Amino acid sequence: MKNLSNDTLPWSVAILIDSTFLNRSSLHGENIHRFNHGKGFIIGHRWTNIVLIINNTVIPLPPIEFYTKKYCKDNNIEYVTENEAIIEYLKKLNLNEYIGRHDPKKIVVMGDSAYDDKRIENIIKDKKWSFVMSLKKKRSVKSEHKFNFKPKSHGWCGVDIFFKNHRRLKWQTIRVKPNGVKKNDWNIVSDILSDTFDMLEKLG
Known part of the structure; x- marks a missing residue:
């Protein structure tokens, strides 16, 4: 906070x-x-x-x-x-x-x-x-693309199913060392976040 x-x-x-x-x-x-x-x-x-x-x-x-x-x-x-x-x-x-x-x-x-x-x-x-x-995992959601181009009653699914269907990035483990975070570690995190945001923008 x-x-x-x-x-x-x-x-x-x-x-x-x-x-x-x-x-x-x-x-x-x-x-x-x-x-x-x-x-x-x-x-x-x-x-x-x-x-x-x-x-x-x-x-x-x-x-x-x-x-x-x-x-x-x-x-x-x-x-x-x-x-x-x-x-x-x-x-x-x-x-x-x-x-x-x-x-x-x-x-x-x-x-x-x-x-x-x-x-x-x-x-x-x-x-x-x-x-x-x-969000409760059963909360119905839809991607921004479907929200804009599909009928309101179509394209909905639970949060858990939504992320299961649209997670296109591989899991990448980040280990923060006890003696501090090096600049290269932050670069890796930044790249992962950037890829994630790009993927979310293309959901549909």
């Missing part, structure tokens, strides 16, 4: 969204739930952390607590999913209160694939912010 403050990225402020869990040994207890967390299930309490990063400084924002359906029913609280809670949070978030007047184009929201939700992304776009999200 150091690049946010040295003008090497198009943004100067980042909003990070991530879930935090407090493990419990069983489901016995108040507001304890069994969550699907990537590669497995976790039993415990869950909340969503929202933080700002500006000038290499981390500013924690009020977190979003997650309530189970049972807890909501017992306490007369309207149940909402985590993503629905994030949508309402972002709608009401006034960054002027934290960083003063700013250019919304300098704001980027970052999250993992759990937040690859078009409703969240549309809220971010409405605020004229940018976002960087991990």
Whole structure:
């Protein structure tokens, strides 16, 4: 995140969204739930952390607590999913209160694939912010060429299949030595990136 403050990225402020869990040994207890967390299930309490990063400084924002359906029913609280809670949070978030007047184009929201939700992304776009999200492998995508020249309903495939079908470059391992990176190493990396970008531009 150091690049946010040295003008090497198009943004100067980042909003990070991530879930935090407090493990419990069983489901016995108040507001304890069994969550699907990537590669497995976790039993415990869950909340969503929202933080700002500006000038290499981390500013924690009020977190979003997650309530189970049972807890909501017992306490007369309207149940909402985590993503629905994030949508309402972002709608009401006034960054002027934290960083003063700013250019919304300098704001980027970052999250993992759990937040690859078009409703969240549309809220971010409405605020004229940018976002960087991990994509779920089943998310449907198409190449820019097909997007421009094929009917809207044709040419879609999952992210995993897309990269499997279009990866035309061989894997090349780069080893960074403990005593530092030599100029030649950076030249190799630069060449690989250049080839990758050229390949992506020609996808179709």
